[in-house]
Amino acid sequence: MARQTPVSRRERPAKPALTRDGIVDAAMAILVAEGAQALTMRRIAAELDTGPASLYVYVRNATELSSLLIDRLIASLDLSWDGAEPWRDRLHRLLADYSAMLAAHPGIARSALFVWPDGPHYLDLIELLMRLLTTAGVRPEPAGRATDLLLQHATAAVAEWDGRRDRGEQNLGDLVATLDAADPERHPTLHALGSALFVRGSHEERSAWIIDVMLDGVLARS
Amino acid sequence: MARQTPVSRRERPAKPALTRDGIVDAAMAILVAEGAQALTMRRIAAELDTGPASLYVYVRNATELSSLLIDRLIASLDLSWDGAEPWRDRLHRLLADYSAMLAAHPGIARSALFVWPDGPHYLDLIELLMRLLTTAGVRPEPAGRATDLLLQHATAAVAEWDGRRDRGEQNLGDLVATLDAADPERHPTLHALGSALFVRGSHEERSAWIIDVMLDGVLARS
DNA sequence: ACCTGAACACCGTTCAAGT
DNA sequence: ACCTGAACACCGTTCAAGT
Numbered sequence: 001m002a003r004q005t006p007v008s009r010r011e012r013p014a015k016p017a018l019t020r021d022g023i024v025d026a027a028m029a030i031l032v033a034e035g036a037q038a039l040t041m042r043r044i045a046a047e048l049d050t051g052p053a054s055l056y057v058y059v060r061n062a063t064e065l066s067s068l069l070i071d072r073l074i075a076s077l078d079l080s081w082d083g084a085e086p087w088r089d090r091l092h093r094l095l096a097d098y099s100a101m102l103a104a105h106p107g108i109a110r111s112a113l114f115v116w117p118d119g120p121h122y123l124d125l126i127e128l129l130m131r132l133l134t135t136a137g138v139r140p141e142p143a144g145r146a147t148d149l150l151l152q153h154a155t156a157a158v159a160e161w162d163g164r165r166d167r168g169e170q171n172l173g174d175l176v177a178t179l180d181a182a183d184p185e186r187h188p189t190l191h192a193l194g195s196a197l198f199v200r201g202s203h204e205e206r207s208a209w210i211i212d213v214m215l216d217g218v219l220a221r222s
Numbered sequence: 223m224a225r226q227t228p229v230s231r232r233e234r235p236a237k238p239a240l241t242r243d244g245i246v247d248a249a250m251a252i253l254v255a256e257g258a259q260a261l262t263m264r265r266i267a268a269e270l271d272t273g274p275a276s277l278y279v280y281v282r283n284a285t286e287l288s289s290l291l292i293d294r295l296i297a298s299l300d301l302s303w304d305g306a307e308p309w310r311d312r313l314h315r316l317l318a319d320y321s322a323m324l325a326a327h328p329g330i331a332r333s334a335l336f337v338w339p340d341g342p343h344y345l346d347l348i349e350l351l352m353r354l355l356t357t358a359g360v361r362p363e364p365a366g367r368a369t370d371l372l373l374q375h376a377t378a379a380v381a382e383w384d385g386r387r388d389r390g391e392q393n394l395g396d397l398v399a400t401l402d403a404a405d406p407e408r409h410p411t412l413h414a415l416g417s418a419l420f421v422r423g424s425h426e427e428r429s430a431w432i433i434d435v436m437l438d439g440v441l442a443r444s
Numbered sequence: 445a446c447c448t449g450a451a452c453a454c455c456g457t458t459c460a461a462g463t
Numbered sequence: 464a465c466c467t468g469a470a471c472a473c474c475g476t477t478c479a480a481g482t
Contacts, residue, residue, distance in 0.1 A: 217439030
């Protein structure tokens with residue numbers, strides 16, 4: 001043991017270790033307690049009783065930390081499948097779980113859209129999606145594209161949804177007003193169809209419909 | 223004319239007017255010359271020879287300015303349709319134009335994903351999509367969902383693509399390496415299928431395929 | 445050798461004070 | 464009344480200097 005635990009350790013009993021995992025732990029705690037907008041290098045460093053520079057010893061940059069965090073979130077999902085549950089049901093349940101997990105941590109979906117998680121649990125997730133699609137008879141190449149597409153949509157939908165929640169739900173009203181005011185000359189289709197179009201159905205029902213649309217399309221071309 | 227042009231105008235002949243439109247003009251010029259990452263309130267204010275505070279007289283916040291800018295970008299698209307071109311071809315061409323426009327301005331797709339454009343030209347875009355889908359026999363409600371889905375995918379695909387371009391294309395290699403290294407025990411499907419899966423096809427071909435998948439799925443359920 | 449205080453070069457937004 | 468300088472409250476990242 002070349003390195004001694006500092007004597008002052010007892011003074012701050014909660015101080016976590018400064019390691020790659022310790023940093024992700026701290027980030028996770030902040031995410032749960034304060035939401036993704038509090039996830040800054042400075043805030044995480046403060047949680048670990050150090051300065052932001054120290055984090056760069058263990059993590060290349062804020063993006064890499066984000067990808068580590070998302071991989072840890074994916075680790076909390078149930079990614080098992082024994083083959084008893086029909087593949088389509090299992091796929092719906094998987095994507096619903098994934099969406100719910102992102103929705104439970106406001107703001108995290110936004111980073112998930114741009115970050116390549118690139119961790120072991122992310123690979124588990126892709127593995128299960130590919131297994132389900134392959135079982136369904138989808139050829140490897142379309143299955144790869146469908147996997148991308150399904151995850152991209154699930155992530156984008158949550159990001160859009162909780163972006164809207166941040167701005168107090170009023171933007172939906174704004175859009176409805178805009179559509180209602182559609183000029184019959186310039187926007188005859190929108191005027192004729194009305195604004196009710198964009199509001200129907202719960203998020204869950206809409207998501208399930210979209211997943212089925214994508215699956216039907218992929219199966220038809222596979 | 224209650225307000226006189228300042229005498230000092232001749233000194234700075236290029237100084238644009240400080241109006242809502244003038245601000246969007248300045249933002250557009252910066253976007254073209256320096257890319258979206260330069261689009262900050264401070265940089266735009268500097269372009270207009272004033273301080274950032276002045277912009278807040280004409281624009282609520284940075285998000286609103288972003289949505290005005292995106293609406294102006296959409297204005298540059300060809301949104302006509304005389305009915306001669308088959309609806310499916312026209313839809314492909316429209317989304318290809320939209321993607322190309324976003325791709326021409328690195329970084330803008332990212333903001334387009336989270337901003338609700340909410341301007342007249344955005345409505346023109348939705349109008350055309352709804353018209354094409356309605357012509358194809360899609361009922362109003364699925365047409366609304368398909369419109370959302372098609373635009374969301376086009377935007378997300380460009381955002382992801384030029385996010386990757388920023389980081390020097392190397393992340394694709396990272397993913398290939400990760401997939402190649404997939405543990406046969408833990409990730410048998412990925413191991414068996416190999417990494418070639420995720421790389422095939424140009425962006426354009428992939429996008430076209432995805433559009434057809436979505437359209438087939440929607441038509442099958444409409 | 446390992447870690448970090450302090451600095452660098454930025455942000456968006458607000459508001460008191462000027463014209 | 465309209466506009467804005469200066470300040471407020473932050474960012475991510477770097478690097479020279481300490482232990």
